[in-house]
Amino acid sequence: MLNTLESLRELLKETFLKDADIAQIKIPLTNEIAIAIKVDLENSLNSWIILKDFLSQTQRYPVINACWGASIGCWEDNIKSEDFFSRFYFSEEYPDMDLSPQTIIARANLYSDLDLDTFLNERAQLNTYDLDAQILTELESTKSQFGSAPSELEIKEHIQSGAIATIVDLEHYLFDWEIQQQIATKPELGSSSYLDWYQPKGQTLALLLLPTPHSWEALAYLAWFGGSKAAIPLLTRWHQTYGAKLVCHYGTMLQLLVKRKPKTPQEALELSIQQVLLAPCTTMLSGISIRNHARSLLIADRWFIHERP
Numbered sequence: 001m002l003n004t005l006e007s008l009r010e011l012l013k014e015t016f017l018k019d020a021d022i023a024q025i026k027i028p029l030t031n032e033i034a035i036a037i038k039v040d041l042e043n044s045l046n047s048w049i050i051l052k053d054f055l056s057q058t059q060r061y062p063v064i065n066a067c068w069g070a071s072i073g074c075w076e077d078n079i080k081s082e083d084f085f086s087r088f089y090f091s092e093e094y095p096d097m098d099l100s101p102q103t104i105i106a107r108a109n110l111y112s113d114l115d116l117d118t119f120l121n122e123r124a125q126l127n128t129y130d131l132d133a134q135i136l137t138e139l140e141s142t143k144s145q146f147g148s149a150p151s152e153l154e155i156k157e158h159i160q161s162g163a164i165a166t167i168v169d170l171e172h173y174l175f176d177w178e179i180q181q182q183i184a185t186k187p188e189l190g191s192s193s194y195l196d197w198y199q200p201k202g203q204t205l206a207l208l209l210l211p212t213p214h215s216w217e218a219l220a221y222l223a224w225f226g227g228s229k230a231a232i233p234l235l236t237r238w239h240q241t242y243g244a245k246l247v248c249h250y251g252t253m254l255q256l257l258v259k260r261k262p263k264t265p266q267e268a269l270e271l272s273i274q275q276v277l278l279a280p281c282t283t284m285l286s287g288i289s290i291r292n293h294a295r296s297l298l299i300a301d302r303w304f305i306h307e308r309p
Contacts, residue, residue, distance in 0.1 A: 060209035067204035089223035108232035123277035194286035226307035279307035
């Protein structure tokens, strides 16, 4: 693993980052360091691409981060005062437990597919806060979007039979209905502007090289408001299935590039369910349904995942 600023300078000497400011940042509860590179809004993505391409040499995964506190002076002072590696939110997720990144990674590696299914089922129930009201909202939205919708009586019959018990069950049913109507996958059905990446204008930026080659393990070092317990396994799954790579981490926002899109509407819906249950603000703040998010995922090569207080 690359550990010195001199080694990094040598690696970057033929790139536009050859004269960029760089600094080391100690990571709490470890003997590890991160290496920070000064970037700006205009060159941050190209900088990330360069360091991602050097991953085999550095063994350090690059992630773009922004400072949220007031500027206190030079770039290095700002990034060192930011406390990128705070353990505060991890302590809420794992009270009275070891909060070192390696221990969090080890716990996440023990999180099975059954654990993920349990997590998603619990989140589906949590997001079903008033099913009758949610049914009316979704039926009205469907009728407005397509000109027709299943009847409320039809939905209620499925509730009585037990086929629909949560908002996720309802979205499954309505999406199947839309597929039968041959209207489920039309990309012109809605805007995907809610997936536009956040641009941290006027904020101090740093490209952090973390002491891991794996993008999903970044969430054990950098606290994300959506947590790490289920997020690390899901990011692992999304990387394996879709080639999803974390690019930006802004505390409440994760921004990823994706190599492969879902192959079918049904696969896109399952992916949409995972993302929305992990981070409800991804769609909630813009009023997008799980179904419409699935339609966006069929054509998107960038993901924006958002969870905030």
